[in-house]
Amino acid sequence: MTKLKAPLPVTADTDGDLASLRGDCARMAPHWHAPDRVNAHPVSPSLIHGVEVPSAYARLLDAMSDYGD
Template identity: 65%
Template sequence: MTNLELHAAPAPADLDGDLASLRGDCARMVPHWAAPEKITSRPVSPSLIHGVNVPARSARLLEAMPDYGN
């Protein structure tokens, strides 16, 4: 005979949570994050910086966002 035990589905995630819920989520994730011992960054010569190429698709996406495009 088959066991047909049913379980309740988990509650949907709150996508419009407040800062307190975000901080709580981050606190629960801390044990899963590994930080490097030390990050050393060296300055980049301006002659090596030639510009940024942004794919048209990404540019259109940002342009459509009120915070960036309007």
């Protein structure tokens, strides 16, 4: 991890508007590193198993309204 010499200036924006979010992202972008290339390989459906959802959670999600209501 890179140690910064001086802390980044922080502007307290309690409203959290889109412009301040974009500004935060622009200030942080030089610190984010992504690999040049990601080699993703397909996974066989037979290897995907073991996902269980407790019935209480399934009922909770079923009772929730759809996104955007």
